Amino acid sequence: MSEQVDITDYVDSESKQDSAWVEKRLGEVFNSIYSGGTPKKGVDEYYGGNIPFVKIEDLNEQKGEGVSTAEDYVTKQALEETSTRAFDSGTLLLTIYGSLAETAIVQSRVATNQAILGLWDAEEDNVLYVRYAIDNSQPRLESLSRQTTQANLGKGIVKKHKIPIPPLPEQRKIATVLYTVDRAIKNAEAIVDRLERFYKGLYQSLIPRGVDHEQYDNVRILGRNVQIPVSWDVTTVSEACSEIIDYRGKNPEFSDEGIPHLRNINIERGEIILDDLKHVSAETYDEWMTRGIPQEGDTLLSTEAPMGKAAVLPEMKFSLSQRLIVLRPGEQFDNRFFAHLMGSPFVQKEYEARATGSTVKGISNYNLQEVTIPVPPMKEQEEIAQRIDETLDVIQINEQEVDRLKRLKRGLMQDLLSGTVQTTDTTIEVPEEVAQYG
Template identity: 35%
Template sequence: MSDEPDFEMEVVRNDELDSAGSDSNSETPSHRGEGEADDSDSIAADSDSREQGGEMGRSGRSSGEDDGNQEVFGLGRVPDDWKIRSLPKVAVIEMGSSPPSATYNEEGEGLPFYQGNADFGHMKPKVSTWCSDPVKTADRDDVLISIRAPVGDLNIADEHCCIGRGLAALRPNGVNGLYLYYGLAQRSRWLARLASGSTFKSVSSADLEKVDLPVPPLPEQRKIASVLYAVDQAIQKTEAIIEQAQRVSRGLIEKLTMWGIGHSEFKKIDVTPKFLDVEVPRKWEKVSYAEVTENITYGFTNPMPESDYGRWRITAKDIREGKIHYDEAGKTTEEAYRERLTGKSRPEVGNVLVTKDGTLGRVGVVDRQGICINQSVASIRPKKEKITSEYLALTIKSPLVKKLIKSHNPQTTIGHIKISELAEWEFPLPPVEEQNEIVRIVDSVREKIQNERNKKQRLQRLKKGLMQDLLTGEVRTADRAIEVLEEVQAHG
């Protein structure tokens, strides 16, 4: 798949557009009832009366006014042939409500139940819970919006479903549903400004009613939505490739750290916990972490001063996906780094960092000088003649060590690995030459994953730029340039 989605877009500026509202090929949306108006007529025929917009509205507009002011708060001026509508004018708002917990189930009884943005996927929600006696529901193709922290996240319902108090359903009324979705996505950060509450930020139905949306003629809505939907489909395909490659990577690590590469003879060894018998290649040896490392320590326990230009302070949140994310880590002062920290809090290049509190077992290899770690991270210094840094990191992901981590954290709210226990854990170890070959195989898949992540980031940047251009009318779509996708047409 190419880096860019498979569509062509020819654009012209506002003063070059010829009758953007006319589209002889547009069809009546399939979900409309008999006798309803088609295309932009359904919008133009609707009165432009609305409540005062507050922070999200047009300054100075009162109910029933249409003063020709085309300014939208946070977006600027929009084309003269576009309408500016409050959300109640383009969608029916249905606030969610949580049903009794006794009606929840995981057996598929009743309607899919979505409580908040934790149930959201890429454009469509992911069902894990059902409700046998729903209180509030959303219809297929309704836009679902998170109204409790984080406020403004969006999905589209792909079937009739139950919605809890963390969501509202927006039923498109006279606008294309996908255009409504993208228009709200462009406005979500302004909606978040209306959120109130010290513990859980949330917005009310009254807050939603203050949201203004620029609304072009319906044919143009469909073309804008088609461009953005095409990019979203490319993003979704890339995400699927990443997920598949991650599964392959996990499978390789589990297989190669237990059985190696192309061995025909195996032996049984007993390892912790409780002398578990496992089969490993005959030439491999059983070792503990204490035997193959020079030291295992953890970082500072007291708060360190923050600085914009000092040394990196690596905590558990900065270690994921097999890497240390220095760009997201905080920093501490040079003075504190040199005077307040001991050597154990300052891991050397080649040390393996392991998250030992909270989310356990994430790893990364230190590849630069001048970092420090806090107590949520363990630092392991390998004996190079015994084990490489990269292979040591892989062993933490092996089935044996995963089982050890789980066995030492039964049903705990916040996980923890004790350094003394980690030192005693045993695992099978191949010769250094085979370690390097195993790492090379795993790295080749990881490189594929990183390439796809980079592609996804490029597509996300493309989508962001297109949203800014198209949803504000800064760039207008020429009639001949954009094919309306069937998926978009199905949403009105």
């Protein structure tokens, strides 16, 4: 888990904004503000060079980090003969089309297209602090863009945009605090990424390889040879389930409150996520839920858009959306294992092989019942489910840490960048990663 980071480590929460704070327009902070351009497509002399050609999607992929790479590269000739422009390290990039007011700082020389402004030559201020101040004012910039016909940010709007500017030593301290939290967020996200990769590898090794087996049988499923442990059996979904409840078709009429209504988006990693819920009235529920009532321990499976997400149902009353099927496994299955099995990449391949539809692929109730699945001994099912669940628990704990750090950063930005909380009387060592920007 990431190191704990707290606002009280850095600031005096009783302080108020100092009179030395001023508001500056970005055109006053930076002596130079220019947009890039796109070299003409199809001209070989312009593309394939060694200068990264940064577009919005490149900036978004490297969000929170310095920009130094891109999907496309241009040549020196493109810089000399077209409207594209190169920006050196330390330049602040700001998106003005599409995804508005996203920022990044150039780490090594790049070129940009016309959707990105480059802001550089800030003689008096710390560019990293300015970047955080712009990020904090992003909603205001977005509202200014809506005052134009095309909902873009023109260079004129950006140059006139005002941000709060404290004395330079305070800027560096504020930037250090926020940079420290950003680094903690990045580390926590890296842990989650590693755990996600471990989880996927664990999933694929346990289903259908099992736990500590040495002997395997070849089983033919939909034209492919699959190896499963010799102690495992195989069956079909139809034979495995004591009941299958299908509510696919159309959705019921929703209401502002009432009984929760589950949709595809409420299934995530074998769990029901009670966020972004729709609701139905009690009357609608009684009219709608006539094909069978789901029970605690049933598996909820999405049959399209996306296909193959599965979760164990908790003990609660809810209605079901289209594209969802309830599977009630028989006594030969552990409920948790069955849900993990039905959502596994191994079984997903069978869904895809049996799916129909041209625009959106989905699996019908009939084809779903014909899907072949392995049946490990009960004790091994429980062990597999436990291993997967324990890994998911660790992922969830670390995701909560990422969320905590992001909430902390939002609070710090609001307090520090408004001057409500100051670092003036706090000793903060400014690292070179911050000091290099002014």
